[in-house]
Amino acid sequence: MNIQPTLTAALLAALLTGCTSLPPVPAAPDQPWIDTTPPVSGHHPWAVQTAAITAIPQSGKLPEPVFEVPSVPLPAQAPSQVRIDPQQPLGLVELIDIAQRESPLTRRAWNAARQAALGVGLVDATFLPMLSASVLTGWQETRYPLPDNHLGIDQLQARSHGTVPLLALSWLLFDFGQRSALREGAAQLSLAANVLFNASHQQLIRDVTEQYYQYTTARQRVRLSAQSLALQQQVLDAAQARFHAGIGTTVDIALASQAVAQARLQVVNSQGLEKIARLALLGTMGLAPDAPLAVAPPNNHPLPPDVQAMTQEALHLALARRPDIVAQYAALKAEEAKVQAAEAAFMPKVYLGAVYAHQKQHFQLNSLPELGMQSSSSGVMLGVSLPLFDGGLRRNRLQSAKISARQAQDNLQTLQQDALREMAAADTTLQSALASHVAASELTHTAQTAYEAALAAYQSGLGTITVANEAANQLLLARLARLDARSASQIAAANLAFATGAMVRSQQQWLASD
Known part of the structure; x- marks a missing residue:
């Protein structure tokens, strides 16, 4: 039995568990929450102050708990867009007009x-066809060992790479409303x-x-x-x-x-x-x-x-x-x-699909000259979909x-x-x-x-x-x-x-x- 994968998985799990860090929580239902995690620039001043307050003094008397919270950098409030003349008394209609713009x-x-x-x-948007464009590119190398060494060649080495641009169209034509x-x-x-x-x-x-x-x-x-x-x-x-x-x-x-x-x-x-x-x-x-x-x-x-x-x-x-x-x-x-x-989900759906692809591929075997090939394909499909069983969904x-x-x-x-x-x-x-x-x-x-x-x-x-x-x-x-x-x-x-x-x-x- 090979125990190496098992040991590797166990070590990886232990490493991940050790790296997990939970945020601080209150120590008790009657004790305040204190954030002891320092930021990048250093400790929070309020956290240090709270920690000092909650420390037990030498007299043995517990201090009064302080349930303060940190301040956050709030964005500046946008100034009012309404100009108000403090010398001009406004009636109810004018007040409502201001409220409708400011509330x-x-x-x-x-x-x-x-x-x-x-x-x-x-x-x-679901009534219109959906058109998508994709480009696929890749490289592949394959080696075939030969049982006998012919002419100093002990294996066949094939290399190929190519690019395939693709256009696909899908259109739901009919779905019973x-x-x-x-x-x-x-x-x-x-x-x-x-x-x-x-x-x-x-x-x-x-x-x-x-x-x-x-x-x-x-x-x-x-x-x-x-x-x-x-x-x-x-x-x-x-x-x-x-x-x-x-x-x-x-x-x-x-x-x-x-x-x-x-x-x-x-x-x-x-x-x-x-x-x-x-x-x-x-x-x-x-x-x-x-x-x-x-x-x-x-x-x-x-x-x-x-x-x-x-x-x-x-x-x-x-x-x-x-x-x-x-x-x-x-x-x-x-x-x-x-x-x-x-109710319409129980009825079939009629789809229209179309695709166009152009392929450029290069192939080389051992030291033979590289071969280049180009091809294109297109097609139109009409399909009907009807789910027969979905577990009562x-x-x-x-x-x-x-x-x-x-x-x-x-x-x-x-x-x-x-x-x-x-x-x-x-x-x-x-x-x-x-x-x-x-x-x-x-x-x-x-x-x-x-x-x-x-x-x-x-x-x-x-x-x-x-x-x-x-x-x-x-x-x-x-x-x-x-x-x-x-x-x-x-x-x-x-x-x-x-x-x-x-x-x-x-x-x-x-x-x-x-």
Whole structure:
């Protein structure tokens, strides 16, 4: 038995095993990962630092684990292509226009639409013939030992080398509609991607609209908080005037000063919320947090007390224009096309083939003169292919395609039901927000009257400081409630337009009185 090949294989396996190097992993579930593999230029500074931190000191006390990660060289961010004048306040339409050019949401949808269109081109290419060119070249030497030495020749040595350029053409002529079905599926997916591209713009319009009203509402809350501070300051001034007139007390001044301090805190909190809302608006638009953007306030137009509720007929008509419904319908058609393609795989295919080759060959035997030969060949073939047995591969593919088509149909029905509920909920939300705005407006009017009466009563000595402070607080709450209800009504109107597929272009407002 020859054990040399076995030993060679064992040594080779051992060598390969010894050369295998696994990347470092965390030593325990509660210990940080440390990359101890140095780069070409030396050790990572952060790796050395982490290793020093995790070393056990002489005191025996384990250090606090540090779960830091290395920094990577990120590419520089491309500058914004939109020039923004910080001195020119922009309305909602201008903000949406900037967002549509800067937001990564629309760029991702655009790339997806272009890739889906390329899928149609890939299928179209299968309808055309395929032409390929090849060049084969080689060299061969053969020795034939002779049993008898004749004329001093103990072997025949033949050498040959040559080059063969080759042109080959293949063309699938007929496949019982398999490629047509695949193209239909690709076209439906391209349609869905284009619809979802428009849907991304609708979503961006809705998101920017919502963040615009959130931000402008936050700015108006700052203004209302400042007005409330002025009202509380009026109460404090009245308390100080009564005290200097000898009819007030230090308790009244203390209570009024406390109310002023609380009003200042309300202003500070409102300013913080305004900054957060601004960052959210800039993020939705795809702008940097420090973008010099001036936002114009919305028009202070009166809101309608109510709107007509959507009927069942209007809800069902709106389904046909919702982009997600249209895209899911196209996805269903694409799955049905896949079923047709899987069924066509059981049918034969007709091929056309053609080939042309030109051969140049040189042959030499021992010391005889070299012989050169040239030849060419061409041919055309027509063939039929029909797989008879594939272990159930085509049958399983067909069943899988049918299941996917059935799932796509179920998804479409589920999406329709969800869309109906979403539109009904958006309509109800709008109705509720408008009703809240009417009630909050009435509350603001009564709270304003109550504050003026409480302040006048206190100034004349007929009221108390507690009633005056509470009236000022209630007036602020009523104004904030009216502001929030107005903002909620505008946002609800935009959401209803988005839910019904009517948000096809940017608008300054989606709700106005007739």
